[in-house]
Amino acid sequence: MNVIPSAALVILRRQAKNLRAVIRCLLRFAFQPNCFAQMLRGVFLEPLCAGIPRCARNDGRTAWNDMRRVQHEGESKSVYETGSGRCGVTGFDSQMSFVTLRVGGTWRRATYVRSQSLHTDCDGDVSVKVLFHYEPGAHLKRRVAELPAGQMQVDFCAEADEQRFAALIGEAEVIWHVLKPITAEVLAVAPRLRLIQKLGVGVNTIDLQAARGRGVAVCNMPGVNSQAVAELTLALMLAAARRVACFDGAVRRGEGWALAAQLEDRLSEIAGSTVGLVGAGAIARILAPVLSALGARVVYTSRTRKPDFPAPWCGLKTLLAESDIVSLHLPLTPHTQQLIDAEAIAAMKPGAILINTARGGLIDHAALDAALGQGRLRAVGLDAFAQEPLAPDDPLIRCPSTVLTPHVGWLTMQSLDRTLAIAVENCHRLLRGAQLLHQVV
Secondary structure, eight states, X not given: OOXXXXXHHHHHHHHHHHHHHHXXXXXXXXXXXXXXXXXXXXXXXXXXXXXXXXXXXXXXXXXXXXXXXXXXXXXXXXXXXXXXXXXXXXXXXXXXXXXXXXXXXXXXXXXXXXXXXXXXXXXXXXXEEEEEOSXXXXXXXXXXXXXXXXXXXXXXXXXXXXXXXXXXXXXXSXXXXXXXXXXXXXXXXXXXXXXXXXXXXXXXXXXXXXXXXXXXXEEOOTTTTHHHHHHHHHHHHHHHHXXXXXXXXXXXXXXXXSOOGGGGGGOOOSTTOEEEEEOOSHHHHHHHHHHHHTTOEEEEEOSSOOTTSSSOBOOHHHHHHHOSEEEEOOOOOXXXXXXXXXXXXXXXXXXXXXXXXXXXXXXXXXXXXXXXXXXXXXXXXXXXXXXXXXXXXXXXXXXXXXXXXXXXXXXXXXXXXXXXXXXXXXXXXXHHTOOOTTBOO
């Protein structure tokens, strides 16, 4: 076996150290704002460093004050300079999407985006502008105020406040989106937008094609609101079966102890009822054992059978015909649009209860209004509507057999905490150029 003499090793180490020092000087000089440095970047730096791998020595913090972005008017690329001269560069990937920096003797990684800005995995003076399209309560305001300073600037905007939204959208880099649609027109006036973070699961309120065309990422949060929605679903089942809204109104009007005798024929229990769950996602999986514990017979339907689902499968027609309560737990897609139409309602058990905490478009509302008017359905509990907000003269509001909530199934203090944690994490990932959580586009 050949053994390199120790003296030779020492010489090799010294030469390698000298070579590294020369390269560091060249790379440092390449980031100075002068013409020769620009030539050096174009001729030497980018081609030579294109294949250098990402630096693994990254502790997640960067002295941002040591670097500032200089955008030269008329140029198509960003030029960077250092404020202290202590910032070295080790490499770019093949798309020039990141650089590795040395600040104060420590190696850091940062993201280089052509004609945009330098984003680092740091928490110094770097921040991302977030437009939170929602009117917060005290709990949410407090939680946002507790976020570490300097990482993100969060501006709240009520969904109904068009003027404030117009003033903020142009500078927003991230939208935390709840319900109001993000259309192509909205995206057209948001030149800095990089991420639409849905605070929930359904992205049917976002123009995904327009977002894709503009290079705007779209992420959602599967499962984050499942517990909250499952609990409201159960609440609507109980409220519809026991006519809670009707009795509440009667008591407030002073008529609570003078009810019509026929009301007793419209009251029922969960125990002994058959509950059909349309869909087999996280919410249905939470509900199934709870309903079983209350004494219900639970069945479910889905396009494919789920061997691990805690209830037996049956086809949709069978489920509609046998269920005393039908509860919808599906995304809105072309396949599920108006799944519950006049034909489906006619197939339901007479006097059944229909619950929808998923998407309003799953139900043909004209057919639903007709069924309620004819007494075909005993009660309906809805948290989602085809058109939101619901029009003041909508027949559902006047119908005494409905229990209605304004799409708040997702909304609890606990779900807000879980939602905020994921939204903040994705902002951090956006800043450091990491893979986003639950990216749809």
